[in-house]
Amino acid sequence: MSYSQKVVDHYENPRNVGSFDRNDASVGTGMVGAPACGDVMKLQIRVNENGVIQDARFKTYGCGSAIASSSLITEWVKGKTLDQAMQIRNTHIAEELALPPVKIHCSILAEDAIKAAIADYRSKSEEAVGAAQQHPANVAA
């Protein structure tokens, strides 16, 4: 298996490896894939009050292409709004990393991961807004 220079670079120098506290209200967490398939990605975003992704972290169990795809996407989402991040497509990732056909699924998983993280953040925010509406006396100033 020969990897492109960019895949090797992301593998040797992965960006943003780590974890945020998933219980933090500003964090969205997406976990996709399955150990039985040989690919699991956990992607987390930290979103500020303006709906912009300030920071991102990933952890991946998978081949070099999977690690590179998730590392790349954490770089790409920083500074984007949630709607802009939802526009990222696996084809962009695959092209940037020059993934061969047999590794395209790694880029698809990375796209799924960011969508899952955004969905998680949004559902947490809606719950928080819902709780505040039900108990207005409890809303923090």
Place this chain on the structure above:
Amino acid sequence: MGEAFRIAKEDMSSDNERIRGLRDRLMAGLTEMPEVYVNGDMHRRVPHNLNLSFNFVEGESLIMAIKEVAVSSGSACTSSSLEPSYVLRALGRSDELAHSSIRFTVGRFTTREEIDYTIDLLRSKVNRLREMSPLWEMHSEGIDLSTVQWTAH
């Protein structure tokens, strides 16, 4: 060919003992790490082969990390395929342990220094990849991975 057989007859048993010793040294060094599983029987086994699963680390990413050492993943017949090795599955390994396996073979000219180098290299790279692994993180938090609902396609 005849010459090869002559050399084999003279040297095979002493070579095998030496190679088995090196293979066992490699196994001892690597199985000191937590969550490392030996695939196959250690007694009914050729003396130069070792196949280990490093739990929570995917095999291909580990091979990429240890490029100084020539190894393969899965079992001999499946190294270039994406499927987990059917041989390891038949030995009773789960899909994820089959995906996490590395096959080492000791050669006639392998030295003890190379074995020790390989042990140190694997320790360093397995730890690095586990730091990047969400499965290792969940295991460290005490989560039983067999109870998790995965979202695979």
